[in-house]
Each structure stands twice: as C-alpha cells, then as structure tokens.
Amino acid sequence: MADHRSPAIILHSPQLGENIGAAARVMRNFGLTDLRLIAPRDGWPNPAAETMSAGAFGAGVTVSVYETLPEALEGITWLAAATARLRGMEKRVGDARDAAETAHARLRAGKSAIMFGAEKSGLPNDAVALSDFLMTYPVDPDFKSLNLAQAVCVFCSEWGRIALGPRGDDEAVKAGLGALAPRDELYRMFEHFEEELERAGYFFPPEKTALMKDNLRAALIRADWTQQEVQTFRGAIKALALGRGKARVIRED
Structure with missing residues (x-):
C-alpha cells in the first residue's frame, strides 16, 4: 500500500482527459495515489480520463480538483516544478532522480508534491516561483516533445525505484526543527x-x-x-x- 505521505502529483491546467487518465495509471503503478488537478480545461469527472486510467481510480488514485494553485498546495511542505526552462530564477535544479530522492528523504518532514504544467504552455512563472526545486529532464535538445503523461511517468518510475525497491532507512528531519509549514x-x-x-x-x-x-x-x-x-x-x-x-x-x- 502506498504511503499516505508519498508525493502528490499536481497537474496545473491540464487540457486532455486522456493525459489525466494516463498520469493516474502510471502513478498507481509506482505507488502514488494523490492526484491534484488545478482548473482542468474540460472539467471533472472526465470519461476520457477514466478510459485511459485502466482502473487506476478504482485502485486507489484519488482526484482532488481546485480552482487555484494555493488551494492545491494545502498541506504541501516541499514542491518541485517540472519545467524545460529555468526561468532565470535562483532555484535548486535537478532531474527526476534528484526530485524523487529529495521527496523520499523528506517523508518525515511532511508531504511533497511534483507539479506539471499544461500540455501547450507548461507552468506559469508564478507557479514556478513558489517551488523549492526545478525538475528538468536531460532530453535531446533537437527533440524536446514530451507528452504530459510521459513526463509524469519519468518521475513516477524514479519514485518507485526508491520507495518500492530495496531501500535503507528514511533520512530524518533536521534535528531540532519543528514541523515544516504547509x-x-x-x-x-x-x-x-x-x-x-x-x-x-x-x-x-x-x-x-x-x-x-x-x-x-x-x-x-x-x-x-x-x-x-x-x-x-x-x-x-x-x-x-x-x-x-x-x-x-x-x-x-
């Protein structure tokens, strides 16, 4: 059973129900169950998402729908933003493995989230500014066309490698610190x-x-x-x- 503190996957303004369903399917494969949608273009529920999910919604993936980003971040203490561009902001940057390892190390500190943008436009700058970490993939610069659900899959597979495979003890929160702020x-x-x-x-x-x-x-x-x-x-x-x-x-x- 997936840990209730495992990362949430946030889809910011997703357009296609098929991508939502495919994201839910791969999430469940790797033990992730908290899917949060911000202003999905076609509303929710979405029949196309159900078809592509292969039963993931019935197998434990829960969907929460929000109108705004602040609402979707309730309870989140660490946020990674998936982006192909670094936006000129001074942020920690890494790949999917780095994001998964950091999220796993922070299990005792609170709940993390990985945020993905809309299919055409990606994440808005104000969403990126609220993140702790920029997650970018080492794709071929001559062909950067990665589907939203595929992008979710890359992270989820790294999470599964750590959380579902052989692992050592979780790293504790820094000694002496109180509960992190959501x-x-x-x-x-x-x-x-x-x-x-x-x-x-x-x-x-x-x-x-x-x-x-x-x-x-x-x-x-x-x-x-x-x-x-x-x-x-x-x-x-x-x-x-x-x-x-x-x-x-x-x-x-």
Missing part, C-alpha cells in the same frame, strides 16, 4: 508581506510588480520555513505595519 500557509504569508509592501510603495515601476513578487517568493521559499517561523514572520510584518502607522501619525502631528 505551502498554503506560506502563500498566505507571501500575500500578507506583499500587501504591506504595496502600501509602502515598494513595487515600482508598476509593470515590474509581478516579476518583483516572483523574485521575492523565489528567495523566501528556499528557507524551508517551519510553522513557527511563518507565525513569527507574520507577527513581524504586522508589527512593522503598525509601527509605520504610528510614525505617520507622529509626522502628521
């Missing part, structure tokens, strides 16, 4: 931080706001935040905001 809590912290930066006039010029937010999130995400650290940082943001308000009152007087 990604949805981090997202709310980012929004809180960015709201105060907006009020302070930090995002200038306006046309660079999205890029500046992506860069801030990419930098902050590398810190491996615990839940306590998130609470502390949000308290600090609130204190700074209150302090700025007091300073404004003093100047007005």
Whole structure:
C-alpha cells in the first residue's frame, strides 16, 4: 500500500482527459495515489480520463480538483516544478532522480508534491516561483516533445525505484526543527508581506510588480520555513505595519 505521505502529483491546467487518465495509471503503478488537478480545461469527472486510467481510480488514485494553485498546495511542505526552462530564477535544479530522492528523504518532514504544467504552455512563472526545486529532464535538445503523461511517468518510475525497491532507512528531519509549514500557509504569508509592501510603495515601476513578487517568493521559499517561523514572520510584518502607522501619525502631528 502506498504511503499516505508519498508525493502528490499536481497537474496545473491540464487540457486532455486522456493525459489525466494516463498520469493516474502510471502513478498507481509506482505507488502514488494523490492526484491534484488545478482548473482542468474540460472539467471533472472526465470519461476520457477514466478510459485511459485502466482502473487506476478504482485502485486507489484519488482526484482532488481546485480552482487555484494555493488551494492545491494545502498541506504541501516541499514542491518541485517540472519545467524545460529555468526561468532565470535562483532555484535548486535537478532531474527526476534528484526530485524523487529529495521527496523520499523528506517523508518525515511532511508531504511533497511534483507539479506539471499544461500540455501547450507548461507552468506559469508564478507557479514556478513558489517551488523549492526545478525538475528538468536531460532530453535531446533537437527533440524536446514530451507528452504530459510521459513526463509524469519519468518521475513516477524514479519514485518507485526508491520507495518500492530495496531501500535503507528514511533520512530524518533536521534535528531540532519543528514541523515544516504547509505551502498554503506560506502563500498566505507571501500575500500578507506583499500587501504591506504595496502600501509602502515598494513595487515600482508598476509593470515590474509581478516579476518583483516572483523574485521575492523565489528567495523566501528556499528557507524551508517551519510553522513557527511563518507565525513569527507574520507577527513581524504586522508589527512593522503598525509601527509605520504610528510614525505617520507622529509626522502628521
């Protein structure tokens, strides 16, 4: 039976039901059961997905559907983004084996997820910015045409090699650290931080706001935040905001 903490597979804006079903099929082959869909183009449930799944949905693969990325990241403490382009962000980068090994080493730390983009457009930059790790495959540069379900298969096979084959003891969480913060809590912290930066006039010029937010999130995400650290940082943001308000009152007087 698959470990309930094994990685979730997130499909961001998938287009074809066939790819969803094929992804579910290969997931179940390698012991993965948590499939999360963000805004599937053709809705859910999808008969084409059922046909391609070869019974995977009845064999344990569960499907959760979300409208937005933050909702889909509930409970996630480590996120890898599958991308062919490194996007100019300072991120840890590796292949499917690296991603699988990291996710497996973090089993005791919480739940990981591997995120894949839409068939035509891949992942949007704001989704990549929220990831801890960029997973890229060493494909032939002259032919990079990898189907979505095939991309999922590459990772799942590496996960199965580690999780279902002979293995040693899991690596523990870093000694002394508390529970890692789920990604949805981090997202709310980012929004809180960015709201105060907006009020302070930090995002200038306006046309660079999205890029500046992506860069801030990419930098902050590398810190491996615990839940306590998130609470502390949000308290600090609130204190700074209150302090700025007091300073404004003093100047007005």
